[in-house]
Amino acid sequence: MANVVLEFKASAGDSEPQSRPVLILGQQSNLQQVNWSQLRGKLQPAVSKEVWQAALSALNPNPTDSCPLYLNHATVAALPSRVSRHNSPSSAHFVSRLVRTCLPAGINRCIVMVCERADVFASSCAISRAFPIFSRRSASSRRAEKKQVTVEFIIVGQDSSSVEQAELQCLSNAADGVRLAARIVDTPCNEMNTDHFLDEIKIVGAELAITPVIIRGEELKNKGFGGIYGVGKAAVHPPALAVLSHTPDGATQTIAWVGKGIVYDTGGLSIKGKTTMPGMKRDCGGAAAILGAFKAIVKQGFKDNLHAVFCLAENAVGPTATRPDDIHTMYSGKTVEINNTDAEGRLVLSDGVVYASKDLSADIILDMATLTGAQQWRPGPPAGLLPRAALQRVHFALADMKNSVADRENAQSSCAGLFIGAHLGFDWPGVWVHVDMAYPVHAGERATGFGVALLMALFGQASDDAMLNKVSPLGVGSSGDAAGDGTERDCKRRRLV
Numbered sequence: 001m002a003n004v005v006l007e008f009k010a011s012a013g014d015s016e017p018q019s020r021p022v023l024i025l026g027q028q029s030n031l032q033q034v035n036w037s038q039l040r041g042k043l044q045p046a047v048s049k050e051v052w053q054a055a056l057s058a059l060n061p062n063p064t065d066s067c068p069l070y071l072n073h074a075t076v077a078a079l080p081s082r083v084s085r086h087n088s089p090s091s092a093h094f095v096s097r098l099v100r101t102c103l104p105a106g107i108n109r110c111i112v113m114v115c116e117r118a119d120v121f122a123s124s125c126a127i128s129r130a131f132p133i134f135s136r137r138s139a140s141s142r143r144a145e146k147k148q149v150t151v152e153f154i155i156v157g158q159d160s161s162s163v164e165q166a167e168l169q170c171l172s173n174a175a176d177g178v179r180l181a182a183r184i185v186d187t188p189c190n191e192m193n194t195d196h197f198l199d200e201i202k203i204v205g206a207e208l209a210i211t212p213v214i215i216r217g218e219e220l221k222n223k224g225f226g227g228i229y230g231v232g233k234a235a236v237h238p239p240a241l242a243v244l245s246h247t248p249d250g251a252t253q254t255i256a257w258v259g260k261g262i263v264y265d266t267g268g269l270s271i272k273g274k275t276t277m278p279g280m281k282r283d284c285g286g287a288a289a290i291l292g293a294f295k296a297i298v299k300q301g302f303k304d305n306l307h308a309v310f311c312l313a314e315n316a317v318g319p320t321a322t323r324p325d326d327i328h329t330m331y332s333g334k335t336v337e338i339n340n341t342d343a344e345g346r347l348v349l350s351d352g353v354v355y356a357s358k359d360l361s362a363d364i365i366l367d368m369a370t371l372t373g374a375q376q377w378r379p380g381p382p383a384g385l386l387p388r389a390a391l392q393r394v395h396f397a398l399a400d401m402k403n404s405v406a407d408r409e410n411a412q413s414s415c416a417g418l419f420i421g422a423h424l425g426f427d428w429p430g431v432w433v434h435v436d437m438a439y440p441v442h443a444g445e446r447a448t449g450f451g452v453a454l455l456m457a458l459f460g461q462a463s464d465d466a467m468l469n470k471v472s473p474l475g476v477g478s479s480g481d482a483a484g485d486g487t488e489r490d491c492k493r494r495r496l497v
Contacts, residue, residue, distance in 0.1 A: 004131045004147045006179075008124060008171045010162050012110045012152040014041030017073035021104030024069075025095065026114030026154075028059055028078045033156040034114055042110060046070040064094055066102045077102045090119035093443070095126035103130075108148045116157040121171065121471045125453040127151055128175035132446050134186035170467045173299045174456055177292030178449035184288040185447035188281050189264035193237040194312045197261055197284065201242050201310060204295045208246070216240040225355075226328035227336070227347035231262070232313025234321035239313035239348075241355065244291075246298045246306040253363045254305040255459065256356035257294065260345045260369030261287030261312040268315050268341030269323055283345070285441035286368035287312065289451025297456050301464030307360050311348035315341070327399045331355060332423040337396065340404035345371045346416045347403060350423035353432070357424060366433040366458075367420060368451055370441050372413045 022042050024031070036049045043052065047069045055067040055076050063080035077098045079091040095113075103109060113123050131149065153163045163171075184192060184200060198214065205212045217238035220229040225241060232239025262283035266272060272280070287310045294308040322328070326338045331351040349367050356362040396402060401422065405415045417434040424432055440450040456463075460472030 003145070004149055006128060006131055006149050006151065006172075006175055008151045008153075008163075008168045008175070010152070010165065010168060012042070012112070012150040015110070017043060017046050017070050017104075020108050020110050021073045021106040022075075022110040022112060023099065023103045024074075024076045024112045024114065025098055025102075026079060026156075027081055027091070028056070028061055029081065030114045030116070030156045031056055031059075031076065031078065034154055038154055039112070042112065043069065043074060047074055052076075064098055066098065072104050073106075075102050075104060088122065090115065090122035090126070092122045092126035095123055096129045096443075096448075099127055099130035103149075106147075107145065109150070111149060111151045112154060113151060114154045114156060117155050117159045117161075118471075120153055120155070120163060120167070121174065121457065121467060122453065123153075124151065124171040125174055125178050125449075128178045129182065129448050131179065132186060133179050133183040166465070167467045170300055170465050173296040174453060177296035177452040177456070179292075180295065180449075181285075181288040181292035181452050182447040182449035184291070185282050185285050185441060185449075189314065192281070192284070193263050194232070194235070194240055194261075194314060195237050197263060197287070197310070197312050198240060198242060201244060201291060204291055205244055208244075208295065208298050210244050210246065213243040213245070214240055215242075223331075224329065224333075225331050225351045227330050227349075227351040228311050228313055230322045230326070230328040230338075231268075231315050231344040231347055234268075234318035235314035235316040237314060240310075241352065242310040242312065243360075244294055244308040244310075245360075246294075246302055248303060248305070251303065251305040253462075254307070254361055255364045255462065256307040256309055256353075256360050256362035256366070257290045257455065258309040258349060258352035258356055258365060258367040259287030259290035259311065260284070260349050260352075260367070260371065261310050262345060262348070262370075263312065263314050265315045265342070265344065266317055268344065269317060269321055270341040271317060272342065279442070282441050282447065283315075283370050284312075285370040285437065285447070286435075286451065288447075289368055289437070289441075289449070289455065292449060292452040293455035296452065297459065297463060297468070300456075300468060302459075302462055303464060304462045306459075306462075307356065307362065309352045309356055309360075311352040313344075313348055315344045330423055331358075332425075334401065334423055335399040337399040337402045339402045343404040343416070345369050346419045349420050353420055353424045357428060357430070362430060364431045364433070365424070366435065366455075368435040368437060368455075370438040371436040372416050372438055 055069055058067050059065045059078045061078040066075055066077035068075050079094050083089055115123050201212050228239050228241055265280040265283040290308050322338055322341050324338055328336050332354045353365050353367055356365045413436050437450055457471045460468030
């Protein structure tokens with residue numbers, strides 16, 4: 001998959017399955033709405049109309065199903081027909097799974113995605129997840145030729161018009177962002193330390209004509225970033241805070257995305273065990289997603305000020321490593337007594353969100369992180385419903401707070417989020433969003449690039465792109481902003497409530 005070139009086209013053109021293997025994918029009800037004339041150029045003469053109709057009748061998705069149409073050159077696959085609380089209408093994670101398992105082999109291949117217009121963006125991002133870039137398999141390095149995968153969408157439902165060129169460009173940029181994020185997360189720390197991550201940030205900055213701001217090493221300590229510096233000071237490659245800023249003319253608000261970029265997490269002196277440490281290269285998933293989303297959404301045109309803040313460190317063990325009982329002074333000015341060096345993500349993010357508030361004057365701050373193992377099960381009460389006043393009244397003997405809860409079984413995810421909020425300040429007048437994505441960041445052995453599509457859709461109303469405007473669940477056009485309700489709403493809050 002590492003040498004696959006993914007291309008989205010309004011029409012993939014006609015070709016026999018022997019020359020260009022094809023996968024036709026969609027919900028069974030959508031597949032049944034496709035006219036044979038839309039497919040025959042990709043299937044004939046090997047597959048007749050009768051064979052196609054027989055294959056559709058044979059499909060029995062539970063939750064998915066597939067049927068070969070012609071040897072191993074042409075396949076039709078059906079997505080789940082029902083939606084559960086674990087699934088979205090687009091069945092995006094099943095799209096990725098079916099593409100990986102059902103797409104025929106070949107140098108030049110075609111995917112025909114049959115869906116409603118509302119599912120085009122999610123489906124394209126799901127397809128891109130099936131083609132990871134990073135690989136160090138020796139066989140992969142010997143293959144010089146690039147493999148081509150062309151994706152065509154057939155739209156069914158009320159709005160069945162073809163996908164326009166501007167929309168295809170949006171899909172292409174989103175797919176590139178997803179694959180970039182997944183590549184960074186898949187790359188091990190010996191090839192993706194803080195130096196390498198900064199190189200990735202500089203490459204994206206150069207592509208967008210943006211010069212990143214970088215605060216690094218001892219400069220972090222001197223400027224008061226006790227959280228980032230304390231976590232990463234024991235590593236060979238020093239910690240850093242890096243910022244990419246998009247500041248267009250006419251911007252009406254300032255948005256900051258703050259990403260946790262722990263390139264490897266040993267747990268520090270509170271060291272992880274031999275079964276829990278493998279996979280900790282993925283602890284930079286939040287920062288990777290923000291980098292991929294920033295690159296994609298700025299390319300599509302973004303109307304507001306947008307800052308991507310990367311909190312980069314390696315939580316390593318060494319003579320200068322932070323010890324339990326050490327006290328750090330954070331960028332907020334608050335002091336934190338360390339009682340668990342493996343609760344490091346909240347420390348770097350706290351510095352990041354305060355920087356976004358104080359130095360970038362952000363109206364909206366979103367932090368994204370692979371923060372807590374508990375995110376896999378249940379986060380506890382939503383952060384907004386936890387007793388903040390009670391948290392503020394807690395008395396700590398030696399510092400303003402400790403960095404980890406006494407009971408690790410007690411709503412870890414929510415408590416970690418509230419720790420970050422305590423540094424930002426619960427009376428901060430802006431909009432703060434906390435995203436813990438520890439488990440969606442990977443599926444099995446591979447990174448998913450999770451977070452890129454989420455950010456692009458969530459902030460789609462601030463984009464110049466029509467497709468992102470449509471997929472955004474928020475904004476002036478959302479159901480929560482019914483016209484004529486007589487309520488004056490703050491612009492920046494309306495976009496995120």
